[in-house]
Amino acid sequence: MDWYILKQYVGPFIITFLLAWFVLIMQFLWVYIDDLIGKGIDTENLLRFVWYTSSTLIPSALPLAILLSSIMTMGKFGENSELTSAKASGISLFRFFKSTIIFSIFVSLFAFYYSNYIFTKTKAVAITMLSDIRNLKPTLLIKPKQFYNGISGISILVDGKDEKTGTLYGLKIYDHNQGNGNQSLLIARSARMLQSDNGKVLIFRMDTGVMYKEVASNSYDNLKYPHYEWKFSNYDKRFDLTQFKLAENLSKNPDDARFSMNMAQLNIQMDSFIKEMATKKTNFDTHFLRLNPSFMLLPNPNAPIRLSDSIAKLNTDEATKFKVIISNKLRSVKNNLFTHNSDISYVRSNNQLLKVEWHRKFTLAISCLVLFFVGAPLGAIIKKGGIGLPMFISVILFIIYYMLTKISSEFAQQEKVTPFLGMWFSTMLFLPLGIFLTYKAMNDSQMMNIEGFANWVIEKFSKKNVDRQ
Numbered sequence: 001m002d003w004y005i006l007k008q009y010v011g012p013f014i015i016t017f018l019l020a021w022f023v024l025i026m027q028f029l030w031v032y033i034d035d036l037i038g039k040g041i042d043t044e045n046l047l048r049f050v051w052y053t054s055s056t057l058i059p060s061a062l063p064l065a066i067l068l069s070s071i072m073t074m075g076k077f078g079e080n081s082e083l084t085s086a087k088a089s090g091i092s093l094f095r096f097f098k099s100t101i102i103f104s105i106f107v108s109l110f111a112f113y114y115s116n117y118i119f120t121k122t123k124a125v126a127i128t129m130l131s132d133i134r135n136l137k138p139t140l141l142i143k144p145k146q147f148y149n150g151i152s153g154i155s156i157l158v159d160g161k162d163e164k165t166g167t168l169y170g171l172k173i174y175d176h177n178q179g180n181g182n183q184s185l186l187i188a189r190s191a192r193m194l195q196s197d198n199g200k201v202l203i204f205r206m207d208t209g210v211m212y213k214e215v216a217s218n219s220y221d222n223l224k225y226p227h228y229e230w231k232f233s234n235y236d237k238r239f240d241l242t243q244f245k246l247a248e249n250l251s252k253n254p255d256d257a258r259f260s261m262n263m264a265q266l267n268i269q270m271d272s273f274i275k276e277m278a279t280k281k282t283n284f285d286t287h288f289l290r291l292n293p294s295f296m297l298l299p300n301p302n303a304p305i306r307l308s309d310s311i312a313k314l315n316t317d318e319a320t321k322f323k324v325i326i327s328n329k330l331r332s333v334k335n336n337l338f339t340h341n342s343d344i345s346y347v348r349s350n351n352q353l354l355k356v357e358w359h360r361k362f363t364l365a366i367s368c369l370v371l372f373f374v375g376a377p378l379g380a381i382i383k384k385g386g387i388g389l390p391m392f393i394s395v396i397l398f399i400i401y402y403m404l405t406k407i408s409s410e411f412a413q414q415e416k417v418t419p420f421l422g423m424w425f426s427t428m429l430f431l432p433l434g435i436f437l438t439y440k441a442m443n444d445s446q447m448m449n450i451e452g453f454a455n456w457v458i459e460k461f462s463k464k465n466v467d468r469q
Contacts, residue, residue: 012072070376073100100372109365144159185212204236205234211228213228259357
C-alpha cells in the first residue's frame with residue numbers, strides 16, 4: 001500500500017514541480033525582458049544565463065509542487081473511495097499518509113541542502129551575468145524624465161532619448177560621491193554613451209554644456225565657498241564600471257553578497273558586523289570627545305548656550321567672524337554625528353539582511369512540510385482529484401502564503417520587525433491551519449464537500465420556490 005500511494009503521489013509532484021518551475025522562469029524573464037532584448041547577446045550566453053537563473057528558482061517551486069500534488073493525490077484517493085476503504089480496514093489517516101510524509105521530509109531536506117550550498121553558487125553567477133548583460137548597452141536602462149542611479153554616487157536625468165541611435169538629450173549628471181549633497185552638476189545639450197574595448201569604462205561623450213561645482217571650505221580663516229562654472233563644446237565624462245563585477249560587488253553590497261553565502265559564512269559575517277558596530281561606537285566616542293572636550297564640561301547638555309553677552313563686546317567684523325566660526329564648528333559636530341549614525345545604521349541594516357537570509361534557508365525547507373499537512377488533509381476532505389478544483393484551491397493558498405512571506409520578509413529587511421518574526425510569520429499562520437485540517441480529515445469532516453454544498457443550495461432554492469407558490 002505504501003508503494004502504491006507513493007507512486008500515485010510522485011507522478012503529480014514531478015508534473016506540478018515542472019509546471020511551477022516553468023511559471024517562475026517565465027515570471028523572471030517577463031520582469032527582466034527589458035534588460036535582455038536588443039543587447040546583441042549570443043544564443044550560448046543567453047541560454048547559459050537562463051539556465052543559471054532558472055536553477056535559482058528551484059527552491060521556490062518546491063512548496064507549490066508539494067501543496068498541489070498532495071491535494072490532487074489525496075483528493076483522488078477520496079474521490080475513488082480508496083481513502084474510505086482504508087479507514088474501514090482500520091488504517092488511520094497518518095498511517096495512510098506515511099510514505100508521502102517520508103517523501104515530503106526528504107524534499108524538505110533537499111530544499112535546505114540546495115538553498116544552503118547549490119543556490120549560493122548559481123545565484124552568484126546569475127547576479128554577475130545579469131550585471132554584465134545590463135552593462136552591454138547602458139542607454140537602454142536610462143528612461144526620459146526618470147532618475148537613473150545605476151552608477152554608485154551618480155544620478156542621471158535626461159529630458160529625451162532617441163531610441164534608434166541611443167542619443168540622450170537634456171542630460172544632467174548629479175555627482176554626490178562625497179556624501180555632502182550634489183556638489184557637482186554637469187549639464188549637456190546632447191550626449192552619447194560608449195564603452196571602452198575592455199568594457200571597464202563607461203564614457204558619456206557630450207556636446208555643448210556646462211559644469212557647476214561647489215567646494216566647501218573647512219578652514220576658519222577662509223570662510224568663502226568657491227563656486228566653479230566651466231563651459232564646454234565637447235567633453236568626455238568617464239565612469240569606472242568595475243564596481244559591477246562579482247568580486248567587488250559581492251564584497252561591498254551585502255544585498256547581493258548574502259545570496260552567495262551558506263549558513264557558516266553567514267554566521268561569520270554576522271559576527272564580524274557585530275564586532276564592527278562595537279568598534280565604530282568605541283572609536284567614535286573616543287574621537288568625538290577628544291576633538292570636542294567642551295562637551296564633557298557642560299553641566300546640562302540640553303541647556304541653551306548664550307553667546308550674546310560675549311559677542312556684544314566684540315566689534316562688528318569680529319562678531320560676524322565669531323558667529324561664522326561657531327556655526328561652522330556646530331555644523332561639523334552635527335555632520336560627525338550624522339555620519340556616525342549613518343555608518344551604524346548601514347552596518348546594522350546589512351546585519352539584518354544576513355539574518356533574514358539565514359532564517360530563509362530554514363523557512364523554505366519547513367514550508368514544504370507545512371504545506372503538505374495543509375494540502376494532504378484538504379484533499380482528503382474535498383474528495384476531488386484531477387487538475388480543476390485542486391489546482392484552484394492550491395494556487396489560492398500558495399498565493400496567500402507567498403504574499404504573507406513576501407510582505408513579512410520586506411518588513412524584516414526594512415527593520416520594522418525582527419528577522420525571526422518576518423521570516424516565520426507565514427509558517428506560524430499555516431501550521432495551525434494544517435493541524436486544524438488534519439483534525440477535520442481524521443474525523444471525516446464534511447467541510448468543503450462540493451456535492452453536499454450543491455445539494456444544500458438546491459434544497460434552499462427549491463424551498464424558496466415552494467414558498468412563493
